[in-house]
Amino acid sequence: MTPFVLCVCLLFTAAVVFYVFYLPGTLKLDPKKTRAAYLRERRDVVYDNLRDLNFEFKAGKFPEADYQAMKASLEEEAAAILAEIARLEAAPSSVGPIGSPTKQKN
């Protein structure tokens, strides 16, 4: 092993060790996901489904009767989720961070 090779290996090792183990400041993990946070995600998905359903109805893909039946079913699902969120919010220990829920459609 030549001195050059030895130097390259030592430098590389030192850089890696420094990067991995030098941790200035404090670190904090996100809190664990709560049931309420999960329900908010589900609620947003149901809203998305409703939005898609409305759009497809306007595009003429479904007859009125089909649309009303599907809409009612989705609204029922949304209502059940919202009811559970409300129940959990009434018991503060079980909820995650509360804020004005908005969503990025993606």
Add this chain to the structure above:
Amino acid sequence: MSQVGSFALLIALVLAVYSFLAGILALVRESPGSERLGETARRAGVAIFAAVLFAAVVLVMAAFRDDFSIAYIFHHSNRDLPGPYKFAVLWSGQEGSLLFWSLLLAAYGFVLRLRHKTDQRLFAYASVIIAGVQIFFLLLLNFAAHPFAVMQGERAVDGNGLNPLLQYPEMVIHPPMLYLGYVGMTIPFAFAFGALVMRYQGEQWIHITRRWTMVTWMFLTVGIFLGAHWAYAVLGWGGYWGWDPVENASLMPWLTGTAFLHSVMMQEKRGMMKVWNMWLVFATFWLALLGTFLTRSGIISSVHAFAQSSIGEWFGWFLAVTFATFALFFVKNKAHLKSEHRLESLVSRESSFLFNNLLLLLACFTVLWGTWFPKISELVEDKKITVGAPFYNKVAIPVALLLLLMTAVGPLLAWRKTSLDSLKRNFLWPSLGAVAVGILMMIFGVRPWNDISYFYALMAAMLGVLVILTVVSEFVRGGRVISRHTGQNLAASVVHLWHRNTRRYGGYIVHFGVAMVVIGILGTAFNQDKEKEMGFGDKLALGPYTLVCQSYTQDDNPNYGNEWAIIKVFKGDEQITTLYPERRFYKASQQPQTIPRIYPTFTGKNPLLITDLYVVYEGVNQDTGRPIIKAHLNPMVPWIWTGLLVIIFGTLSALVPNAAAVRVTVPARAQAVPAGAGD
């Protein structure tokens, strides 16, 4: 330099082991200080990339410096190899391609670990799983297939050279694409497995991995098609897919990955098929590993496979360990994967996804069975029974047609259930269009009752048109709604529509591309070919073309010697082109290679009926001294490559973020749905 490369690989292994063990410890131990331990594990994961990249750069530099003291460079390069191919030396042999696998995995892991703030806990689990996979590849590189092994004895003056089949521009892109696809499948698997282990609440992990999955699927698709195009443009047999075990190896994870991309939407939208999706994503990862195993172990004969080597055993053990670990956690946590809804109707979007999945899995199982059957028959009956194209085609063609039908039907069905009235609204015009195409084809001479291949071609054309029309109708109808609301013209409205939900409409563009590919494949039914010894001035007639041999010539350069024919092509009395089919002989490796010439042309007046004129110089008849020319007419093949471009465009457009954030006001209690929904 080889010592530096070896050292970098050793450091990478140490980092991977640390990232894995410290990561597990930090996740298991919920105590003060575990955050710091977890962070060092993450950083070690990041640093793996630097170490493996360092090793890869050293190997590539050794190829450029013609350092034949390294055995790998001696076996896969030579002094006169052109520059870009020296870069491709990295993935041209077993050790280098394993290093490349490891590098890509480290690169994916690098990006993932930098984005850990999206969901720290889930990313920490995924990071540990990736580190586990990385350990396996680094163990291989350090102890079983070392790319920096040094040659014994006197230093060689020149190397053996790169495999001639790989000395083609596409070959510089094909393996990286395929590998990006193979390796990338580790990422959705790592997230899914992480979600299973930590009993992740909800489907957000799917949302997080959506783009990863689409990108890796796109790479795998591009890799497979580039491989097919390379086979078409280089191997000189006139076809693009031969059901070779290594081709099959890439197709299997593609099939399960495609199934996963569809069925995962059911989990996202309806909370269904969670167990199915978990196994699908595992199967995709596992089959990608199996594909690597097939090419490395030499267990199955293939034109692509590397020579038999001991690393097959390593892969066998790793496949077994990953299966056992996944199965263990699945059994432990399966209660967590309970479906939130049931299938309500057989005529619904959900059922179309389910049928699509079953068909894709049937295709995958057929390919798996056909690939392994020679080995199984050898073990059971002590004789090797080869499985050829007819076996695969018997299943694959009907399955592909049914899949095409599902591609047309699925997007037009409603979630939950679809009424007869709704079916009529959505399918009447596209179906009439498809039937019209079928009738037109029969009028122009396609007789499906004469030959089963004509029947398949007719069905493929009709179903392909059905897919295209349903996609167009989705865009037009959606565009009209936007147009009514905004006053924009239809074209602007369609762009607006796509930007409103890029994944959905990008997906439709992908479907359009798939239909084009299938239409391209159906042309196989009408292929023609002729072979002739051709002296100067001899003619060969094929379809509407006449090939006239003008002369033969030869040349020589430091890398290879070559000879080629000069063939003038006439259509009627008009000369349309001159082709130069070629045969090379590579000096370092002492191997020949055929370079066919392909000329896309129109056999009739219809510009859609494009045909490849494919001319091969097969060498010289030793008895007569006259060269042999083989010509093929391959109708519709350009549709396949154009279809791929559409698929890439569709996938990329599906990756674009949606146009606008939609604000949803949430009522305090369970009583409302979003106001103005649907606009």
